[in-house]
Amino acid sequence: MPASTFFIPSVNMIGAGCLEEAAKSMKEYGLHKALIVTDKVLNEIGVVAGVQKLLEAQHIESCVYDGTRPNPNTRNVADGLALLREHGCDCVISLGGGSPHDCAKGIALVAANGGEIKDYEGVDRSARPQLPMVAINTTAGTASDMTRFCIITDEVRHIKMAIVDKHVTPVLSVNDPQLMTGMPKSLTAATGMDALTHAVEAYVSTAANPITDACALKAITMISASLRAAVADGNNLAVRENMAYAQFLAGMAFNNASLGYVHAMAHQLGGFYDLPHGVCNAVLLPHVQAFNARVAAERLRDVAAAMGVNVVGLSNYEGSQACIQAISKLARDVGIPAGLRDLKVKEEDFDTLATNALKDACGLTNPLKASHEDIVGIFKAAM
Template sequence: MNFPNTFHFILPTEIRYGKGIIHELPAVLKATSARSVMLITDTAIRRQPFCQEIINQLKNGGIEVHLFDGVEANPKDHNVEEAARLATDLHVEALIALGGGSPIDCAKAVGVVASHGGAARTYENRNLIVKPTLPLYTIPTTAGTGSEVTFSSVITDSRERFKFTIKSPAIAPKIAFIDPTYTHSMPAGLTAATGLDALTHAIEAFTAKVATPLSDAAALYAIERINSNLKQAVFEGDNAQAREAMMTGSLLAGIAFSHSDVASVHCIAEALGGKYDAPHGVCNAIALPVVMEYNLAFAAERYARVAKAMGFHFATEQEGAEMAVRRVQQLAKEIGLPEFRSLGVRPEDLDELAEHATRNGSNRDNPRPMEKSDYLCLLKTLMNQK
């Protein structure tokens, strides 16, 4: 694979990692003169004891906290716009996102709409983000999306049922406070889905046409960490070592794909998520092995290196590439991820799904050139799986 002659690497987000690291947040806010914040999360996280503990720490530190817990899975444009109106009306000075990818992606978009006005989808055109956005601090509670350090936000257009992306370094979180103990409360199914989501990020970042040496380094180590620890994290939820490995793997995968790209797995997953509101991590996990197999002839050298990161030994690139595909298939089964048919996809929707996948901005970076007919082929393959 030939790297581009030029590339950029920017990581605007400071990372603070460790058990109890959230204790530093009130002092950080005070140092920036922020006295009023909006905590953006969802109802499931709102019920977790650590959510109230974080709110109490902020209040005890002299910070006024306004709670918005209306983020839906696959955050919608109206979630963003409602939270942005509240943030504007309340004159908050900073945003805190607590949760998985949905609250964090929502909060990034809220920062843009609150400072610029208008509809969320307007800022699919990154050139329209011309002013500073509300400063954002992230606290991830899943080991999956890596969104705590990326500068992209995926939002669902609720009328078109189409996922669009807002991407700009201007929306990057200021600081990510990463405490792997927050993931210990994740149930096995969510751990499995988010873990395969992180693996998808790493593999697609490594095989995308715009990969760079720096994104490769993060992606390969992420693959190593996730492959070696995902099963333990799923079946031994209180295994602190496995949870920490998954959190660092997810973090590295986020750094990798934000400095490379994702590809056709995400094109399919985002089409499915937009149409059926299906869980993003599950959609990625279901599509990953099928897309890898479809890409095999165009990415054998890269997939062989994925297999090497997974600990396999082999005689030829082709053998290694096939090992990587089989390992992903095996891992998805071992951790009990659902089948494609569980998403309720209707045969009459396949053409629309293929069209949406083709329109996805990451389609151009898949190692195999993909047209609508290719996505139809893949979707039919998934529909026919036993």
């Protein structure tokens, strides 16, 4: 087994009511003026004001950038950076789901390293750590609150840039399920399936190790047991907390074992059509694993078992097929669209999408190497 390096924020708070404790920790870090990166909805419904009130109690000033798009782009990073510099902020707080977290990472990284965010596309391209960043999660899925991954859309090339850099890891992640109860059903489903995708791809990754395996399998078990209930009743705090832990476990898995072709392909759909990331992952996940089953059947059988499938007596191949069926059923049960056709994806774009997917850093650890034709075939199967 090759040597492994394990990345994670130095402090992580999970549980109902932990947001207030997080504000006190920020004061201990010696932070004075924060740029809060969020979206307009969270600002309009008062979540941002609540965070600002907690910061004020710790004598931390703040200003707000709420222009983050659902798929944050280079313009969002540039606009937020301009506001940070204008106000002389010494730290960044991201508030929301993966989009504000990724946008905030881009801002904090460029603030410390100079240039533009596109200069850092790829793996570990920066020279120094970003400004101190605190990530406050309001969804249970992306794990961007605790990873070294930052996904930013390049509007000129219509692709999502994968920035994988140890320097974009937040100093503190906060998962308070009380902030997650307001999530609509569709967002709960999409982010939950995103977390499942993280765990499955990490488990079959060529960079998997005993630590990531343990995190991935536990995440898969918790998501399979809790996601349907979280979608059915968003105010069920116990289920929300289970999903908060599960998404964090999945984050620990993929932050260190990386991902695969599901993400490499989903990034292209998101960049090209501006589609929701979690939904793209959910639609692609069973089809990519059907491709992977040629070499990862035993691992997929383990995933099926973690999802609650009785695999006793099943061969590795049979177990892998049961896994794919279980993933598809969970997606259906929580209301994920049946295929890419429902997302208005066009078959004539597959050639371009496949070319770009094969350039995405997330595909490097997929268990089975794909040709251009293979990727096109998976896109077709997912229609």
